[in-house]
Amino acid sequence: MAILEVNNVSIRYITGDFKDIGLKEFVMRKLTGNYHVTEFWADKDVTFSLERGEMLGIIGSNGAGKSTLLKAVSGIMVPTEGTIRRQGSIAALLELASGFDGELTVRENAYLRGAMLGYTRRFMDEKYDEIIAFAELKDFEDRPFKQLSSGMKSRLAFSIACLVKPDILILDEVLSVGDGAFRKKSESKMHEIINGGATTILVSHSLEQVRQLCGKVLWLHKGRQVVCGTDVEGICDRYQQFLDGTLTIETAED
Amino acid sequence: MLQTFKTHHFLFEELVKRDFKKKYKRTVLGMAWSVLSPLLSLLVMRLVFTQFFGGNTPHYTTFLFCGNLVFAFFSDSTNQGMTSLMDNASIFTKVNVPKYLFLLAKNAQCLINFGLTLVVFLLFCVLDHVAFTWRFFLLLYPITCLVLLNLGIGLVLSALFVFFRDMQYLWSVFTQLLMYASAIFYSVDNFSPQIQRVFLANPVYLIIKYFRVITIEGLTLSWHYHLLMAAEALAVLALGCWMYKKYNHQFLYYV
Numbered sequence: 001m002a003i004l005e006v007n008n009v010s011i012r013y014i015t016g017d018f019k020d021i022g023l024k025e026f027v028m029r030k031l032t033g034n035y036h037v038t039e040f041w042a043d044k045d046v047t048f049s050l051e052r053g054e055m056l057g058i059i060g061s062n063g064a065g066k067s068t069l070l071k072a073v074s075g076i077m078v079p080t081e082g083t084i085r086r087q088g089s090i091a092a093l094l095e096l097a098s099g100f101d102g103e104l105t106v107r108e109n110a111y112l113r114g115a116m117l118g119y120t121r122r123f124m125d126e127k128y129d130e131i132i133a134f135a136e137l138k139d140f141e142d143r144p145f146k147q148l149s150s151g152m153k154s155r156l157a158f159s160i161a162c163l164v165k166p167d168i169l170i171l172d173e174v175l176s177v178g179d180g181a182f183r184k185k186s187e188s189k190m191h192e193i194i195n196g197g198a199t200t201i202l203v204s205h206s207l208e209q210v211r212q213l214c215g216k217v218l219w220l221h222k223g224r225q226v227v228c229g230t231d232v233e234g235i236c237d238r239y240q241q242f243l244d245g246t247l248t249i250e251t252a253e254d
Numbered sequence: 255m256l257q258t259f260k261t262h263h264f265l266f267e268e269l270v271k272r273d274f275k276k277k278y279k280r281t282v283l284g285m286a287w288s289v290l291s292p293l294l295s296l297l298v299m300r301l302v303f304t305q306f307f308g309g310n311t312p313h314y315t316t317f318l319f320c321g322n323l324v325f326a327f328f329s330d331s332t333n334q335g336m337t338s339l340m341d342n343a344s345i346f347t348k349v350n351v352p353k354y355l356f357l358l359a360k361n362a363q364c365l366i367n368f369g370l371t372l373v374v375f376l377l378f379c380v381l382d383h384v385a386f387t388w389r390f391f392l393l394l395y396p397i398t399c400l401v402l403l404n405l406g407i408g409l410v411l412s413a414l415f416v417f418f419r420d421m422q423y424l425w426s427v428f429t430q431l432l433m434y435a436s437a438i439f440y441s442v443d444n445f446s447p448q449i450q451r452v453f454l455a456n457p458v459y460l461i462i463k464y465f466r467v468i469t470i471e472g473l474t475l476s477w478h479y480h481l482l483m484a485a486e487a488l489a490v491l492a493l494g495c496w497m498y499k500k501y502n503h504q505f506l507y508y509v
Contacts (some may be wrong), residue, residue: 072351114264121267
């Protein structure tokens with residue numbers, strides 16, 4: 001029984017006139033028949049499934065539709081077409097450092113973030129000291145968040161997020177954050193979670209990482225699924241050739 | 255709905271706390287200001303309008319305060335509710351949380367604010383020699399209706415604001431017009447009965463009038479007046495819920 005099933009998922013963005021024109025202008029253009037929108041398919045017909053404990057790497061150049069797909073998988077976005085079936089809890093660690101509030105203190109932000117990730121207050125009370133210790137922010141607890149450096153911010157974000165114990169874990173370029181020492185610590189923490197048996201989806205620009213960790217690879221190009229399979233080495237090799245310019249998308253698909 | 259709220263009540267509490275702290279920025283005057291500002295507008299209205307409208311209206315200060323109290327809550331709650339969703343765009347594009355939670359949190363904060371002003375209002379009633387009766391407890395009814403109305407309008411506006419950024423401007427114009435149409439500083443008694451009936455279509459006016467009848471006249475309103483209030487508030491709330499259900503998933507494309 002697959003823990004995650006993604007069937008023919010397509011996601012359409014609508015771009016064009018409507019943005020920033022406002023209600024008055026919208027009504028006027030509707031009336032004069034001057035209102036245009038254009039469609040943009042961020043993902044088209046993506047299909048894959050994951051069993052418990054499997055690790056999928058998603059590769060592809062910028063604008064391939066990776067982040068949009070992850071949003072659909074984590075339930076933030078609803079696919080325009082196709083279905084997604086999930087079993088168990090899901091945690092998505094996307095762009096960690098955003099969504100904090102600069103006016104609040106580090107402590108308040110930690111609780112707010114914990115609440116967003118679906119933790120309970122009791123859990124946060126228990127783990128708070130551990131979080132601060134791991135993030136090495138003991139001296140900054142009651143400082144406004146905006147006074148922190150961006151490295152500190154992502155350290156805090158990581159320390160809260162890595163407490164999750166989900167059935168499905170989604171990682172968008174967050175395997176390691178911070179400077180030298182913290183990077184090592186966060187990497188080993190991440191591996192600990194992955195080895196804990198979670199089904200993981202990893203988006204990474206580091207082919208090295210994908211080869212090393214993943215048992216399955218999905219290659220997206222401009223929203224289309226180029227290939228998806230368990231031949232990690234083969235697919236990564238072909239992707240590398242494509243990046244080097246010695247292979248075109250058409251031949252890669254065969 | 256109840257189940258999702260149960261799972262998210264920790265987030266709800268944290269959001270209310272955040273909004274509250276941000277509003278008052280941990281200052282003493284911050285808290286006092288939220289009471290002072292309606293008092294200042296009350297003072298100005300009292301000075302200016304007593305000449306024109308105060309003559310034949312008994313307890314004119316309380317009369318004015320009823321209007322100010324209700325309308326300030328309405329305008330505060332809807333204006334802040336409108337931006338509540340967009341202000342939190344960086345959160346709901348990254349985490350899967352019910353989006354109405356941000357609006358609920360904002361409204362909860364405005365309700366706390368209203369509670370403070372209500373206490374001051376009751377003090378003014380004492381100063382204005384208003385007779386307190388058991389009927390004051392009935393005020394919970396219009397307050398409930400007002401909260402539902404604010405939520406409903408907040409749902410509609412916050413959804414629209416995602417799509418149309420000029421809503422803020424349009425709504426402030428509308429609020430201004432509604433303020434004049436809500437009989438805050440004048441009495442509708444001078445109008446013909448037909449026109450007086452038109453006022454009943456304005457839910458804010460209904461609530462203001464309810465406050466006045468209870469506090470100044472010491473009377474109770476008819477049951478169909480109660481029904482009308484509930485119907486108007488619930489109709490707006492239903493519209494808001496319908497819009498959210500319909501466009502909820504599209505918000506992400508527009509932020």
